[in-house]
Amino acid sequence: MPYGSKVKPNYKEWGEQYTKKDLQEALLNVMKTAVENGYGEPLAWHGQGSSEKGLCWLPKIEIENDSESSKIHGSTSMEGGINITCGKKDLDFKLTENNSIEINASVYDIEVVKPSLARIDKGLLIESGVYMKDIEIEIENNGRKTITLLGTKDTLGELNNNHKLLIPNQQQWKSNKPFAILVERTSDGYHRLGLVELLIDSGEADSLFSKGNEMVKIGAVSQLESQAPKSVENIISPQYEAKIQVPPKNNSSW
Known part of the structure; x- marks a missing residue:
């Protein structure tokens, strides 16, 4: 991490064990330090989020007990990521008292979820493989637009019409x-x-999406408004594989 020297570790006394809460607070500290130094780590990772209230934007902490050494080993659900930088001067980023985050973004309703789910990479970019699915969203002044999404199988496999596409302010959260x-x-x-x-070029993204000036909270502590219906049946479609050429793996800030 390029900002690693600025993360203040909280060491325990010799012989004391770290708890899941300790590891979670350490990860939260890393995320806060990253943003303070211009790195968009809170948004930049693939994987399953924490089940703790308010902390779904943090990777899930997975604890294993080593019975032989009586030690706790911690890892996260992070499967990969992309490079995101954030402007420290003009950035609207807030950490609430419940540890949710607030950012400027645009939110789009997902009108249609296409049934096919295709695996296009075996683990170079995301540990469990890159999957692809098409959706349709309604864009003001542009009508309905089909967009191809790349992500994990868990994320795209559960996608349905209750979900939304949140696009952070592209001036404050920048990525290639x-x-x-x-x-x-x-x-x-x-x-x-x-x-x-999003499988579109940056120029098209700039022309399609609004500036994203709505302040939204990620990591709400209340229950979901509705129970997600059964996922659309996922049909692996070989013809998708010819649609994209997976680029070489880039070094991420992780």
């Missing part, structure tokens, strides 16, 4: 790849489902 966060609405904000990359 157009991206969005899949979310579901709650009564007090949005629940993160996963990071997705």
Whole structure:
């Protein structure tokens, strides 16, 4: 991490064990430090989010007990990521008292979820493989638009019409790849489902999407407004494989 020297570790006394809460607070500290130094790590990772209230925007902490050494080993659900930078001077980024985050973004309803789910990479960009699915969203002044999403199987496999596409303010959160966060609405904000990359070029993204000046909260503590219906049946479609050429793996800030 280029900002690693600025992360203040909280070491325990010799012989004391770290708890899941300790590891979660350490990860939260890393994320806060990243943003303070111009890195968009809170939005930049693929994988399953924490089940703790307000913390779905953080990777899930997975704890394993080593019975032989009586030690706790911690890892996260992070499967990969993209490079995102954020402007420190003009950035609207808030950490609430419930540890949710607030950012400027645009939110789009998903009108149609296409049934096919295709695997196009075996683990170079995302550990469990890159999957692809098409959706249709309604864009003001542009009508309905079909967009191809890239992400994990878990994220795209559960996608349905209750979900929304949250696109962060592109002036405040910059990446060499157009991206969005899949979310579901709650009564007090949005629940993160996963990071997705958009299979469109940056110029098209700039022309399609609004500036994203709405302040939205990711990591709401209330329950989802509706129970997600059964997922659309996922049919692996070989013809998708010819639609994209997967680029070489880039080094991410992770």
